Amino acid sequence: GAVVSQHPSWVICKSGTSVKIECRSLDFQATTMFWYRQFPKQSLMLMATSNEGSKATYEQGVEKDKFLINHASLTLSTLTVTSAHPEDSSFYICSASDPGTSGSYNEQFFGPGTRLTVL
């Protein structure tokens, strides 16, 4: 199957700093990428949908100025957590799909996740 990578796999930062997480589709072109957040023992929560070359669409309650998403190429999307605080500590997961080649269903390929800890 298609492979999606994330970098870094984990990061620890001080409160008030910004952290950038990369999501790459390694062997396919991803016209759409998704960013999720998962707190311990909870389900994945969709944060935003990004389409290559256009602005991301954020889910209700997600601050777009705090979680900056860029999808400048068909293989790379980035999520920047600005002015991070301890409550932003979470597991961030991206996924990618290419509806043009996925046939009749929208299989999403998930990255391995990035664990962010804000001190």
Add this chain to the structure above:
Amino acid sequence: DAKTTQPPSMDCAEGRAANLPCNHSTISGNEYVYWYRQIHSQGPQYIIHGLKNNETNEMASLIITEDRKSSTLILPHATLRDTAVYYCIVSNWGGATNKLIFGTGTLLAVQP
């Protein structure tokens, strides 16, 4: 997107079939049923999907009731590595947003 209801947890003996139920009574005609699983601290993994017919692949079988209001994921011979949270999701594949909304899922514990 339609919501799903799953039992929070299930146990299964190693080597036996694991049958995971999912209710999606508000599913609409153009929504597919998807199953993903998430092993601890990893990204979700696609398992199978279907619209109205039963489906089978190398990982599992998906049984969808005729009225499409519920489905069952079957792992024919569960192994310890199948211990994970299993998510049943309904979504419109062709929708503009193409979103998958995860519910709480079922934690399947395969026992030796």
